Amino acid sequence: KQQFVIIGLGVFGETIATELTRMGHDVLGIDTDEVKVDRLAERITHAVIGDVTDESVLDELNVGDYDVGVVAIGRNIEAAILATMQLRDRGVKKVWAKALTNQHHRILKRLGATRVIGPEFEMGAHVAQELHYPMVNNYIGLGEEEFIVELIVSDNLDGCQMDALIEKADAEVELVLLKQGKTTSTNPSSDVTLHKGNQVVLVGQLDELRKFADHL
Amino acid sequence: KQQFVIIGLGVFGETIATELTRMGHDVLGIDTDEVKVDRLAERITHAVIGDVTDESVLDELNVGDYDVGVVAIGRNIEAAILATMQLRDRGVKKVWAKALTNQHHRILKRLGATRVIGPEFEMGAHVAQELHYPMVNNYIGLGEEEFIVELIVSDNLDGCQMDALIEKADAEVELVLLKQGKTTSTNPSSDVTLHKGNQVVLVGQLDELRKFADHL
Numbered sequence: 001k002q003q004f005v006i007i008g009l010g011v012f013g014e015t016i017a018t019e020l021t022r023m024g025h026d027v028l029g030i031d032t033d034e035v036k037v038d039r040l041a042e043r044i045t046h047a048v049i050g051d052v053t054d055e056s057v058l059d060e061l062n063v064g065d066y067d068v069g070v071v072a073i074g075r076n077i078e079a080a081i082l083a084t085m086q087l088r089d090r091g092v093k094k095v096w097a098k099a100l101t102n103q104h105h106r107i108l109k110r111l112g113a114t115r116v117i118g119p120e121f122e123m124g125a126h127v128a129q130e131l132h133y134p135m136v137n138n139y140i141g142l143g144e145e146e147f148i149v150e151l152i153v154s155d156n157l158d159g160c161q162m163d164a165l166i167e168k169a170d171a172e173v174e175l176v177l178l179k180q181g182k183t184t185s186t187n188p189s190s191d192v193t194l195h196k197g198n199q200v201v202l203v204g205q206l207d208e209l210r211k212f213a214d215h216l
Numbered sequence: 217k218q219q220f221v222i223i224g225l226g227v228f229g230e231t232i233a234t235e236l237t238r239m240g241h242d243v244l245g246i247d248t249d250e251v252k253v254d255r256l257a258e259r260i261t262h263a264v265i266g267d268v269t270d271e272s273v274l275d276e277l278n279v280g281d282y283d284v285g286v287v288a289i290g291r292n293i294e295a296a297i298l299a300t301m302q303l304r305d306r307g308v309k310k311v312w313a314k315a316l317t318n319q320h321h322r323i324l325k326r327l328g329a330t331r332v333i334g335p336e337f338e339m340g341a342h343v344a345q346e347l348h349y350p351m352v353n354n355y356i357g358l359g360e361e362e363f364i365v366e367l368i369v370s371d372n373l374d375g376c377q378m379d380a381l382i383e384k385a386d387a388e389v390e391l392v393l394l395k396q397g398k399t400t401s402t403n404p405s406s407d408v409t410l411h412k413g414n415q416v417v418l419v420g421q422l423d424e425l426r427k428f429a430d431h432l
């Protein structure tokens with residue numbers, strides 16, 4: 001069980017605050033907006049009206065005692081900057097911050113944010129990939145351009161064999177998991193026949209995965 | 217190559233528009249904000265100043281000819297609603313829309329959005345999971361409460377054997393991929409010794425994965 005302070009209770013901050021509370025942690029939420037604070041009063045440990053650009057606010061709340069701080073203010077970069085600095089100055093070890101743009105990202109990192117997240121940017125990139133490769137349902141980056149990708153088999157691939165598809169694309173990708181209906185096989189043989197709606201999980205280098213996807 | 221119309225060029229819309237253009241598609245971007253439109257003029261196929269609550273704007277741009285429409289307006293729900301309806305009325309087959317809240321999500325779905333995305337909500341849920349389970353780096357939901365999860369081995373698990381950890385937790389989870397340094401093995405033996413920083417990919421039911429994570 002940890003203690004979290006969430007500064008900024010827009011959709012992003014509120015979601016983090018309520019989810020962490022639901023999972024059993026102590027969560028303090030701070031926002032200038034009374035409506036948002038009231039709405040959360042019953043759903044998180046403590047919801048407080050306060051302006052973080054006022055240093056006394058965070059002092060009175062003893063934020064230095066918290067394990068983790070999350071700065072969930074996007075547009076008001078000055079408030080996000082001040083909140084990040086104040087949390088770090090008071091000794092909060094882990095401070096995650098939301099950033100709207102790449103520039104804000106670099107600023108917050110330099111001011112001590114342990115990690116910076118760009119929800120609109122990251123989801124935008126995700127959506128673009130899904131629109132470009134409609135068969136891609138989800139993916140995980142493993143670093144060094146290597147990805148795990150989940151594809152949903154479309155109509156036109158119904159009845160195809162996996163290894164035939166890999167061979168035709170001449171792509172270095174591997175099948176690691178296959179879910180057909182409710183049955184998941186974690187070591188599927190590559191000559192398996194695919195059916196519409198099946199979930200195919202592959203791993204490979206980005207170029208090879210693209211090569212594979214372009215030949216579908 | 218497809219034709220996309222992106223309505224709303226905030227961070228989310230702009231990211232989608234620029235990424236799709238970079239991947240070779242035709243992209244029309246529309247926004248009321250001249251500054252945003254100018255900034256994108258050189259980076260997407262067409263960037264146009266326009267207010268989508270004015271029906272003539274979309275008519276003049278022949279949006280009916282586009283394959284896909286993305287409504288990337290979050291706060292102005294009325295504009296998002298009108299944009300969604302107008303795209304569908306003009307025959308755009310695939311319309312994806314951003315929604316800030318669950319209520320907006322249901323409204324946009326009912327008005328014909330093919331798919332609704334909540335970037336702040338989805339990333340908020342993601343961040344909460346990562347804060348609750350610090351070893352979890354990423355995950356993919358396969359449906360029916362089944363997940364693929366990527367963990368990063370922490371200090372205290374350095375030198376542990378995978379099967380010993382699974383046994384100790386008495387959890388029904390399977391090791392599907394292991395990345396140690398730059399080497400990825402897609403069919404790792406479960407008695408493998410883990411080292412700090414290794415990337416471990418497991419699959420299992422949510423309860424079993426939690427059971428495993430709680431025993432780490």
Ligand SMILES: Nc1ncnc2c1ncn2[C@@H]1O[C@H](COP(=O)(O)OP(=O)(O)OP(=O)(O)O)[C@@H](O)[C@H]1O
Nearest residue numbers: 008009010011012031032033051052073074075079
């Ligand atoms: N100085 C401040 N002190 C405390 N809270 C603040 C301060 N400035 C802004 N906030 C709060 O931070 C929250 C998030 O601000 P932001 O401008 O990013 O809104 P948003 O884009 O609607 O958020 P989200 O994208 O998470 O829905 C708002 O609820 C706002 O009231």
Ligand SMILES: Nc1ncnc2c1ncn2[C@@H]1O[C@H](COP(=O)(O)OP(=O)(O)OP(=O)(O)O)[C@@H](O)[C@H]1O
Nearest residue numbers: 224225226227228247248249267268289290291295
């Ligand atoms: N009627 C409209 N016609 C065209 N564009 C609009 C209209 N209303 C809002 N927009 C544009 O939609 C974009 C996104 O609006 P929103 O209010 O969601 O801002 P945002 O939260 O800053 O976006 P993001 O979270 O993507 O950064 C803005 O650039 C805004 O100018």
